[in-house]
Amino acid sequence: MPMATTNGIEMAYEISGPETGEPLLLVGGLGVQIISWTQTFVDALVARRFRVIAYDNRDIGLSTKHDDWGPADIKTAFSQARAKEKVAAPYTLEDMADDAAGLLDAIGVAKAHIVGSSNGGAVAQTLAIRHPSKIATMISVMATSGRRGLPRPTGDVAEWLAKPRNPSGTRDGAMDEAISTSHLIGSPGFPRNEAEIRDRAGQLYDRSFYPAGNSRHLLASIASGDSRVAKLSEISAPTLVIHGRDDPLVPLGCAEDVQKSIPGAQILVIDGMGHDYPDGAVPTIADAIAAHTSNAQAG
DSSP: OOEEEETTEEEEEEEESOTTSEEEEEEOOTTOOGGGSOHHHHHHHHHTTEEEEEEOOTTSTTSOOOTTTOSOOHHHHHHHHHTTOOOOOSOOHHHHHHHHHHHHHHTTOSOEEEEEETHHHHHHHHHHHHOGGGEEEEEEESOOOOOTTSOOOOHHHHHHHHSOSOTTOSHHHHHHHHHHHHHHHSOTTSOOOHHHHHHHHHHHHHHOOOHHHHHHHHHHHHHHTTTTGGGGGGOOSOEEEEEETTOSSSOHHHHHHHHHHSTTOEEEEETTOOSSOOGGGHHHHHHHHHHHHHHHHHO
16 A cells, blocks of 8 residues: 655555546545545546546545544534634644645646545545645535535434444444444435445445444534634535435535535536445446546546
8 A cells, every 4th residue: 555645644545547547536524544435436437537546535545644633522522612612622624634635746647537535525625725736626625615504413313423433443343333324424315235235344344343433523524613604605616416306414405505615516416325424325426426527627
């Protein structure tokens, strides 16, 4: 696994696709490792002539960890944020955006299409604000603008968000949790391959089981709050927002706010899609990304 040194950390990354393909950077959400991206999705992008760059964010996978901080106290952080108090964190979304920009520099990519997913969408938005020259186009998937007052997850989904990942700490626990999570926030309108979900969860566990990093990713998002909202109107990169109509973790209203906040942004809403990348929706998503990037270059 190649490593890049940037922004004071080591980052693991992987590149797929033709050398002549358009560079496309995948920015993952909370706890997302390189192998969290489904092979179906990566293959679909490669088939559309993209050179796909996936990486482990800091504090997850094989990239630099912030062990000295310890697990995040998410309930306290949410309480502080609601009270508009400062939330202490070892890093912010701004740091993670700078990591992504630094990775592109380290591997010699002057400009790339950016696909930011979930909390990675917030990182991508921040990247577009802080490093506009690095962005060819932006695709914000199942992400929020961070604006206060937008719809929030409720009930079991809200409780799940604040709970530690796989408290048993076992490989079987990780696989069981992946199944329960898919039922909780996955796509109700598409078939679910539970054997594949379990297998990927086992691979992720073997590669790097590190729930503290997952909690600190969420802490970074809470600590950053709505600081980027006022600057979304400054984003000049052609932007496409993709969201599932049935996303219970980041309700559709959050994506609609992203689209309204970024000048000229377009939105694609996929019926039956929740907070994941079901194989059945991948062709639609990949086609939309390809069309968006092509139209932006033609314009």
